[in-house]
Amino acid sequence: MTKFKRITKEDIKLFPEFKNHEEAIDFLRNKYKDNLLGPSDDATVDGKKVYFFSYILDRDTFERMQAWIEKHQTRVFPPWKEETRGFTASYQSVHIWEDGKIKVSS
Numbered sequence: 770m771t772k773f774k775r776i777t778k779e780d781i782k783l784f785p786e787f788k789n790h791e792e793a794i795d796f797l798r799n800k801y802k803d804n805l806l807g808p809s810d811d812a813t814v815d816g817k818k819v820y821f822f823s824y825i826l827d828r829d830t831f832e833r834m835q836a837w838i839e840k841h842q843t844r845v846f847p848p849w850k851e852e853t854r855g856f857t858a859s860y861q862s863v864h865i866w867e868d869g870k871i872k873v874s875s
Contacts, residue, residue: 772827775861776873787869822863830859
């Protein structure tokens with residue numbers, strides 16, 4: 770089972786400046802390959818569109834989580850139960866604004 774390092778705020782500071790979300794997405798897809806999934810959704814925040822991605826840190830656990838979600842038809846799961854333990858740590862949320870700004874969950 771391969772585990773990947775979280776994207777940190779320090780990592781983001783080393784990224785080039787992006788003119789728009791397309792540039793940011795292309796950069797992240799090249800850097801993180803198949804471990805960057807999405808966009809799964811988008812929203813408008815303070816008048817700007819934001820795209821939501823998942824960066825997979827632990828593929829085996831992430832796939833178990835996806836199967837659990839599909840089986841139970843809910844994205845809400847008890848993290849203290851053995852069968853769902855580690856689900857939230859298996860990925861990192863990545864938000865990309867239309868102007869190219871990137872924010873990651875810690």
